[in-house]
Amino acid sequence: MNDRVSTKTRILDVAERLFGEKGFDGTSLRDITAEAGVNLAAVNYHFQTKDSLIDAVIERRIAPVNRRRLEMLEAAGPNPAIEQVVEAFLVPVLECSLSPMVALMGRVLATPDQFVYRVFKKHLAAIAQRFADAVGAALPELAPAERLWRLHFMGGTMAHVLSWSHVLPEMTGGLCDPSDRKALTARLVSFLSAGFRAPFTEAH
Amino acid sequence: MNDRVSTKTRILDVAERLFGEKGFDGTSLRDITAEAGVNLAAVNYHFQTKDSLIDAVIERRIAPVNRRRLEMLEAAGPNPAIEQVVEAFLVPVLECSLSPMVALMGRVLATPDQFVYRVFKKHLAAIAQRFADAVGAALPELAPAERLWRLHFMGGTMAHVLSWSHVLPEMTGGLCDPSDRKALTARLVSFLSAGFRAPFTEAH
């Protein structure tokens, strides 16, 4: 067997992929251990519970992505263009090409359930304010609530793109190809930046 | 007991709500029958299998929404503004206020799994081409692939808004209130229409 990676890492890798493909409820610990070629009891030994495994799987990927996001935000300086803010949000995820992480991230964003939400919120809190501030710096005329709404819209667009990547070519008769990350990033930045710049006056 | 609604309808109603709240894998038939106050075997009698129940739950809501979408598209005439196309897509779902249907729709759009996708595609196929044509009529300079990408982006934005509605107020410290449907629709139409109008030139 390939013992160059530890049992713990093998579990994390397989769990990441299966959670992304079939969801958290749709993946059993047995699915994971079977594919990882490890014993069922190893999961409980290394991670105690399934919830705690989910937490570990998510944490391993979100933390570096958010670090990279803050780096890009900082590199954009105190007066960023909205395009730079959007890029700082998207690129750290999209640049991971077709790694299983992408499907996992999509799944996390598309699973508004109690537990997943709690894990997600823990990591979101660390960057949400920074992005809200950055949007405010780029578009100072945008009302605070509207900033948050549009950040939420951006998150949704990204989540959907990540989640449906693997079926989009078939859905569109091959017209849309999510594997071309450069083009996809350009499309998203153009669409979302225009959305952020859209006029909005509160209905009265 | 309240026998003004049939067992079959009670199952559909409760299933719709629980599927929306906890997902398809996360909801057992026992969860449904317990809350509906009906016998477990009634599900199999009326719907045969769980998958077939999921199908019925989704179909019941998607069909009228899509009918309404096509009506609005038709009412917009052969030369619609992009705002009218976006509204035709969003309003038939959003106008249902906080009904359980909203969470269900979000869940369907956020569950890219084999079975749910198959059900969803069946209903999507009937309107996707019409919306692609409508976007083409509103923005003829947009390349066909770009049209589909931006429709996909719009679907993601809507899915996310629907899915996270129930936690968004808590996530934003009360700044974002999804229950004000009029304002939410206006926000989405403004954001998305601007996105559709965004310039885009293929990277080379």
Added chain:
DNA sequence: GTCTATAGGTTGATAGAC
């Protein structure tokens, strides 16, 4: 149509040998 009862399989988690 609705019920009870149950089959037959899967789940997450643990105890205890090595």
Added chain:
DNA sequence: GTCTATCAACCTATAGAC
């Protein structure tokens, strides 16, 4: 750290009485 064996609970689905 890794294994086998097992528990208790849960799952979907069905058979058969009423």
